[in-house]
Amino acid sequence: MSEIIRRDPRAEWIARNRLHPLHAALQSQNQTVWIGPNGIVRKNPHAIAAGFIGPAGIKRIDRSGAQQGTGTRRSASVEVQLPLHVVEQPAYYVAVVPDMVGGRLSSHDKDLLGLARRLAGSEGAVLAVVFGEHKESAFDSAGVDRLLLLDGEQYQGYAPEQRVLALRAVDNQFAPRHWLLPDSRTGGGELGRRLAASLGERPATRVWQAEGERCVGRAGAGQQDIQRPLARLILAAAECAEPVSETRHEARPVELAWQVARNLPRIEDLGPVAVDPAQIPMAEAEFILSGGNGVKDWELFHRAASALGATEGASRVAVDDGHMPRSRQVGATGTWVTARVYLAVGISGAIQHLQGIGACDKVVAVNLDPGCDMIKRADLSVIGDSSAILQALIERVAAWRQEGRRDAA
Incomplete structure (x- = not known):
């Protein structure tokens, strides 16, 4: 029998393509070192045996040698215990006021906390000020x-105005070295500017970088950078820093020493105003119902979007087939979306589409193909037929609303 090593180019391509359905089947779970076709020793740096799963689900390489030679390997389902960062007596505070849209930390909020963690260093503590009830359970891993x-x-x-009064009380008690708020349209931008006027501070706005004693902000419709000394009050843009991912923090509850005066x-707040989801730009939508090649009844799809109160989106295939306008295409070749909930119906998941929904918090998929x-x-x-599932969703939403009307009566 010939000892010549034969190569399978297709198998090698599948082994390199992590999004291919057969990728996992071609990965040898026990093979971390092997001899290549030219006799060179190859190592797999992505093998879990060579590291561990980080807090963000990323494989980390263990260079300490602690896991070598033990014969054991970690699995992705094993929770990694992150080191706990404790600051008993902070030398100073860095105060953060996250937007908490929907009662949870957004990606913008987590970027802001990452910047605060960097400014706090090892001696300072990050103080998060949250208004109202929340649903967040990961303040510790957010820094x-x-x-x-x-x-x-x-x-x-x-x-x-009432929130500014409360933040003034926080300023008097904790005397933060820096105030950080998101420069966003969901409340942080306005609140930060009101707080700056109340404190007599000149804020640094649209900050996307803060290093040492300097910070850099965007101006001129994003075409120009302005450098200035690091301000005490910073209104930061999205992606201003990497979120905290390698440490846990106490998130120790604290209270104000005195009652905040009533303003x-x-x-007068007259409450939220109903907005047609079809008029919301996809880049700003919180809930998107997106259809692909697997949707066979588009009239039912539109009725489901209306019943759910979702903004409509589509894959490139659905747009090319004329089922949806080009402005509704989601993906790297369309619109990048940051929805809190992205419901994908009949979308197989091309790499460009997955790139476009990378910043979505929760993704729900309806598809006949489990792989x-x-x-x-x-x-x-x-896993199921899209038409049957959309019809069931419409019926459940109608029943839920009818039950709410009976309870209100």
Whole structure:
């Protein structure tokens, strides 16, 4: 029998393509070192045996040698215990006021906490100030050392003046070295500017980089950078820093030493105004129902989007086939979206589409193929016919609303 090593180019390509359905089958779970076709020793740096799964789901290489020669390997399902960072007596504080859209930390908020962690260093503590009730359970892994919850009906809805009074009380008690707020349209930008006026500070706005004693902000419609000394009050843009991913923090609850005075409101909040989801730009939508080649009844798809109150999106295949306008295409060749919930119906998951939804918080996939890439990406998957599932969704939503009307009556 010939000892010549024969190569299979197709198998090698599948082994390199992690999104291919057969990729996992061609990976040898026990092979971390092998002889290549030219006699060179090859090592697999992505093998879990050579490292561990990081907190963000990324494989980390262990260069300490602690896991070598033990004969054991970690699996992706094993939770890695991150080192706990404790600051008992902070030398100073860096205060962060996240937007908490939907009661949870957004990607922008986590970037902001990453910047705060960098500014706090080893001697400072990151103080997060959160208004109202929240649903977040990962303040510790986001880099929060101290957590101050300010709850009460006076902070509900649109109450910027009352919130500024509370932040002034925080400033008097904790004297933060820096204030960090997201320069966003969901409240942080306005609140930060109101706080700056109240404190008499000149804020640094649209900051995307802060190093040493300098910070850099965007200007001129994003075409120009402005450098200035590091300000005490910073309104930071998205992706201003890497989120905290390698340490846990206490998120120790703290309280204000005195009661915040009630503000005589000059602004009356009349509550939210219903907005047609079809008029919301996809880049700003919080809930997107997206259809692909697997959708056979587009009229039913539109009725489902209306019943769910979702903004409609589509894959490139659906757009090319004329089912949806080009402005509704999601992906690297269309619109990059940052929805809190992205419901993909009949979308197999091309690499360009997966890139476009990379910043979405929760992805729900409906598909007949349990091995498609969208199912692998999804946080929740439903295997079944799209028409039947959309019809069931419409019926459940109608029943839920009818039950709510009976309870209100």
